[in-house]
Every structure is written in C-alpha cells, then in structure tokens.
Amino acid sequence: GIQVEQSPPDLILQEGANSTLRCNFSDSVNNLQWFHQNPWGQLINLFYIPSGTKQNGRLSATTVATERYSLLYISSSQTTDSGVYFCAVDLAGGATNKLIFGTGTLLAVQP
C-alpha cells in the first residue's frame, strides 16, 4: 500500500520561529490534506492541497505532486501552534475517501 512519511517526527521551537514540515508519499495521489491535532485531541483540517500552493494566515502549504511531496510552512510560530501535524493522502484512481494518514510531526512551541 501507499506509504506516507512525515519529517521531522518531532520539533521544538521558540515562539516566533519559522518551521517547515515535510510529507513524502510513495504513489500518485489525487487528494492531500494537512491536519492539526491540538493538545486536546481535536483534529482540524488546515489545507486541501493535492497540488500547488495555498496560504492561510501564518500557514502555507505546497504540494509537488510529480515529485510526491508536500510541505507545510509555519511562520512566526505561536504556542497555540503546538500539537501534531498530519498529512493524509488518497490514492489516484482510487476512492476519494480512503485517506491514509502519515505518522505525524509533533510540534512544541515554547514561550
């Protein structure tokens, strides 16, 4: 099956720093999403980005589908950014509902 790998596995930042999280996937996909799971366990959809670049405030994401990776940028990090960031993909040509989640990047932003 498709492999979804995220790096780094964990990251500690000082408030105000920038960071880049990476998601590599092993096969062609037609759906890629980024999620944030906050320390209380809630999963929030950040981006639907099967290709191209999107920005939402301090967050932006880029997916290069031909090279099978996606990047999530966090600028001017805040303590509320702490939590686990997941990317999830769905195989191209398959059902568009079987999202396969990566193992996540655990981010801790310190004041």
Next chain:
Amino acid sequence: DAGVIQSPRHEVTEMGQEVTLRCKPISGHDYLFWYRQTMMRGLELLIYFNNNVPIDDSGMPEDRFSAKMPNASFSTLKIQPSEPRDSAVYFCASRRQGGGNTIYFGEGSWLTVV
C-alpha cells in the same frame, strides 16, 4: 453550524462488555467516516458510509466491530465483546459531496477497556 458530535467523550468499561459509540454528522453531509487512533497504529479508517450506505468496511478489525447508519443524522460503532486492545480514541468525521474534500472531525470518543 454545529460540528460533528460524538458521544460519549470518555468511556471506561470492563473487558467483555458491549460498547456503543455514537455520532451525529454535520447536517447536509453525505459521507460519514469512523477512524481509530492509537499510539501503535496511528489514525486508521475503519469504515465509511455514503448516503447512509456502508461503502468500505475493510478497515474494521474483526467481527466484534460493527457500524450502522440508520439515517442521515446518526451513526453507531459497536464493539461486542470489548477487549483491552480496543482501547483507543475513536473519531467520527463527515464531509459533503462536492465540498472540496474538506473533512470535519468530531472531538473523539476516548475508550479504555480494562
């Protein structure tokens, strides 16, 4: 709009007991998903429904697990009998067909089987 609503939020039960988790999707959403999250296996899709019909249950771990969606506003995930290895957070999620593939998760049901 209210989000995806799950109950109970927390449950502790003894091995062998029946567990029923409940979910109310966002009104108007056509798809409903049940996921399970554990430290060892991460987030796994168990089953999903489209217009109340189960489409893919290949992620359901074994016959002890069953899911139903009797109407567009309600779904259950049942474990009978429960085992300690079923301890996990169970998430329900929903999305609207044509809704840009944005999927919305509930807050999860934290299950502990002792």
